[in-house]
Amino acid sequence: MNQQQSIISVKDVSMIFNLASERVDNLKEYILKVLKKELMVQEFYALRDVSLEIGRGESVALVGANGSGKSTLLKVIAGVMSPTKGSVSVKGSIAPMIELGAGFDMDLTARENIFLNGAVLGHDRQFMESHFNSIMDFAELWDFVDVPVKNFSSGMVARLGFAIATEIRADILIVDEVLAVGDFRFQEKCKQRMAEMMSGGTTMLFVSHSAEQVRELCQKAVWLEKGRVKMIGDVNEVCDCYEAS
Amino acid sequence: MKKNFFKNALLTLKNYVPLIQELVKRDLKVKYRRSILGYLWSLLNPLLMMCVMSYVFSTIFQSNIPNFPLYLICGQTLWNFFNESTNMAMYSVLQNGSLIRKVYIPKYIFPLSRVLSSFVTMSFSLLAILIVMLFTGAKVYWTILLFWVPLVFLFVFCCGIGLILSALSVYFRDITHLYGVLTLAWMYATPVFYDISILPANVQGTIAWNPMYHYITFFRSLILYGQIPQGSVWLICIVCSLAMLAVGLMVFRKMQRNFILYI
Numbered sequence: 001m002n003q004q005q006s007i008i009s010v011k012d013v014s015m016i017f018n019l020a021s022e023r024v025d026n027l028k029e030y031i032l033k034v035l036k037k038e039l040m041v042q043e044f045y046a047l048r049d050v051s052l053e054i055g056r057g058e059s060v061a062l063v064g065a066n067g068s069g070k071s072t073l074l075k076v077i078a079g080v081m082s083p084t085k086g087s088v089s090v091k092g093s094i095a096p097m098i099e100l101g102a103g104f105d106m107d108l109t110a111r112e113n114i115f116l117n118g119a120v121l122g123h124d125r126q127f128m129e130s131h132f133n134s135i136m137d138f139a140e141l142w143d144f145v146d147v148p149v150k151n152f153s154s155g156m157v158a159r160l161g162f163a164i165a166t167e168i169r170a171d172i173l174i175v176d177e178v179l180a181v182g183d184f185r186f187q188e189k190c191k192q193r194m195a196e197m198m199s200g201g202t203t204m205l206f207v208s209h210s211a212e213q214v215r216e217l218c219q220k221a222v223w224l225e226k227g228r229v230k231m232i233g234d235v236n237e238v239c240d241c242y243e244a245s
Numbered sequence: 246m247k248k249n250f251f252k253n254a255l256l257t258l259k260n261y262v263p264l265i266q267e268l269v270k271r272d273l274k275v276k277y278r279r280s281i282l283g284y285l286w287s288l289l290n291p292l293l294m295m296c297v298m299s300y301v302f303s304t305i306f307q308s309n310i311p312n313f314p315l316y317l318i319c320g321q322t323l324w325n326f327f328n329e330s331t332n333m334a335m336y337s338v339l340q341n342g343s344l345i346r347k348v349y350i351p352k353y354i355f356p357l358s359r360v361l362s363s364f365v366t367m368s369f370s371l372l373a374i375l376i377v378m379l380f381t382g383a384k385v386y387w388t389i390l391l392f393w394v395p396l397v398f399l400f401v402f403c404c405g406i407g408l409i410l411s412a413l414s415v416y417f418r419d420i421t422h423l424y425g426v427l428t429l430a431w432m433y434a435t436p437v438f439y440d441i442s443i444l445p446a447n448v449q450g451t452i453a454w455n456p457m458y459h460y461i462t463f464f465r466s467l468i469l470y471g472q473i474p475q476g477s478v479w480l481i482c483i484v485c486s487l488a489m490l491a492v493g494l495m496v497f498r499k500m501q502r503n504f505i506l507y508i
Contacts, residue, residue, distance in 0.1 A: 017506065027419040079349035081505055096348050103344045107275050116267045120348055124263035 007172065007203050008054040008077060013086035015047040015072055015227075046072040047083070048227040054220075056171075059204040061214040061235060063242050064224035070207045073224065074174055077205065092171025092203075095121070097162065106150035110141055110160055113149055117164045131167050138193075139163035159186060166193050173197060173204045191217065211239050254494070257351045264350070265358045272333070272362035287369035291322060292376065302438055310440050312469065318377050319468055320437035320461045322370055323395070327403055327457060328428055330363035334407025335414050335421060342508035352501050353494070356407040364400055374468070386471025395463040398482045402456060405489030412500040415507050435461065456485040 047069045054060055062070040075081045076088055078096045103120050104113045114135055118128035136142050139159040149157060166173070173194070194217060198204055208214055214221065214235060221238035223231040231238050277283040295318045302308045302317070310316050337355035338345070345352060371392070378385065414420045435457045441449055452458050459481050466472045 027417045030417065075346075075505075078347075080346060082502060094349075103347055105271055105275070107278060108271060112271070112274070116271060119264040119267040120344060120350060122260060122264070125266070 005055045006053040007056045007091050008052070008205075009089050010050055010052040010073075010077065011087050011089075013047055013050045013073075013076060013083040013088060014045060015069070015076060015081065016084040017044045017046055045227045047076070049086075050224075050227070050229055051086075052222065052229070052232070054203060054205070056203055057198070057201050058220055059198055059206065059218045061206045061208065061218040061221040062224060063207075063211075063214060063221055063239065064230075068224040069227040070224055071176060072227075074176055074205060074207060078174055090172065093122075094172045094174060095165045095168065095170035096174045097165045097176060104149050104157065104161070107148055109146045109148055110136075110152075111145050113160070114164060117161075118168075121165075121168065123168065135160075135163045135167045138167070138189075155183065155186070162190055166190075166197065169197065169200065169202065171201075171203060173202050175204065176207045177209070211243060215239060254351065254353065261351065261354055265354060265361065268354070268358035269362040269365060272359065273365060276362075276366070284369060287366050288373050288376075291318060291325065291370045291373045295321060295373070295377065298438060308439065312381050312383055315374070315377050315381055315383050315469060316440075316465065317438055318374055319465050320435075322367060322374060323399060323461050323464055324432060324435060324437050324457065325370075326363060326367040326396075327399065328432070329366070330360040330403045331406045331410060332424070332428075333359040333363055334403070335410035335424060337407070338411045338415050338504060339508065345505060345508060352504060353408060353497055356411040356497075357404060360400065360403050360407050363403075364396075367396075378468075383469070384471070386467075388467045388471050388473055391467050391473070392464065395460050395467070395482065398463070398486045399460045401486035402460070402489050405486070405491070405493035408490075408493030408497040412497045412504075415504050416500070431455070431457065434458075437461070456482075456489075459485070 050069075050073060062073060064070050072081065076083050077090060078094055079088075079090070080096075103117050105116060108116065111132075114132060115125060115128050118131075119125075136145060139156075139162075141156060141160060144152065144156065149160070152160070175194070191213075194204065204218070206214065206218055218235045220233065221231075221235040221242075222229060223238050223242050231241060273284075277286060280286060282289065295314055298321070299314045299317050303313055334356035337359045338352060341355050344350065377383075410420060410424065434452060434455055436452070441452060441458070444452070459478060463474050463478055463482060466474050
């Protein structure tokens with residue numbers, strides 16, 4: 001793939017966490033540990049020298065065992081975490097769906113949360129007002145539009161989150177295992193919308209433990225193991241190897 | 246590098262105006278949700294507090310400040326704004342952890358929006374000052390039109406403190422407990438309900454180092470005494486505000502990188 005077309009490029013990214021055996025979040029402990037020189041730095045590589053190029057319009061799955069660094073990689077790409085080493089460049093807007101509904105204020109109603117969440121993604125009130133109806137239509141939550149979100153079931157929260165994140169056509173869609181919640185019919189609806197977005201030129205990054213979904217939705221796959229890239233290639237090849245391991 | 250940060254901060258600030266608006270609206274909504282009188286509380290609360298305190302101080306402690314209720318509510322309004330805004334800002338990053346983990350947003354938005362929403366609440370309670378003026382038959386000077394000047398200075402000052410507190414509290418939750426005690430001491434060191442002239446001279450000198458004293462005095466001389474403060478007072482207020490904001494931005498910028506690992 002040539003360089004011009006790549007929309008996400010990840011170069012030699014390493015992410016190091018200091019795995020303190022206990023978290024120091026209080027002042028006395030901190031001072032004691034600094035004095036005793038006990039503030040141990042046990043380094044843990046969540047990602048190690050990961051390099052990736054993703055082209056415009058591609059759909060890429062990240063596969064790997066729990067703790068292999070999939071979510072960390074997504075967060076680095078989304079700009080939520082800054083990598084310890086290496087660099088990430090992203091050309092385009094991102095619609096992140098990492099922990100759906102994480103941006104909701106539980107005390108506010110669905111209506112208020114739509115505007116809040118829209119603002120978080122960088123859209124003003126006017127813009128959100130013009131999209132309000134289609135968001136509610138997609139989420140099918142008209143009966144609950146003025147109910148505080150804390151009274152929603154997790155499936156309903158996921159519906160609302162998905163509807164907001166996909167309403168605005170972003171260049172890149174990041175999906176982190178959000179299809180696990182929601183009933184079967186809604187999952188189908190989500191898949192359909194994702195397919196629509198991709199045919200419209202949206203690039204997608206997808207994390208799921210369901211090999212079936214991965215094969216269905218993605219062309220390429222990246223297999224991560226213990227923070228390293230083990231294999232990159234066609235989705236079927238990578239999934240076959242991953243399942244065989 | 247440093248210049249870029251401030252320049253970028255200003256540029257991104259423009260893009261995030263809608264977000265700040267929504268966050269401020271949210272704070273206001275959540276604050277009075279499910280209370281019957283709602284926003285009216287912003288007005289009632291300072292009035293009721295003023296009644297209690299002026300009763301206590303005029304009967305028990307015998308203060309001889311002319312028009313004590315007005316003197317008190319002026320100081321109290323500014324002090325409460327300072328206290329509320331910095332306290333709310335302190336928790337702002339921690340409480341918005343779920344957002345910070347999800348999307349990239351410039352994080353200084355959070356303390357800033359909290360101070361701003363507190364500022365909005367405070368503007369409601371300015372009405373309470375007018376009501377007290379009306380009831381006590383206080384003389385109205387034209388200098389009252391400048392009331393917003395010390396408030397803007399104080400706003401900038403609170404932003405600086407809020408930035409520092411919000412960043413520190415991510416790493417050390419102790420700050421949240423410690424700050425309560427600190428503000429209590431600070432309140433007594435600020436002439437909110439007493440006049441500075443009753444203190445011994447050396448203590449007066451110490452209190453001159455307290456920026457809150459200057460903001461409140463500035464405000465009072467506009468409203469109560471119809472005087473525009475001297476240039477030196479302006480200078481002190483401006484320098485305190487800008488210095489605090491600069492320190493706040495610097496501390497915040499340094500500490501924000503690893504927020505996500507501690508939230």
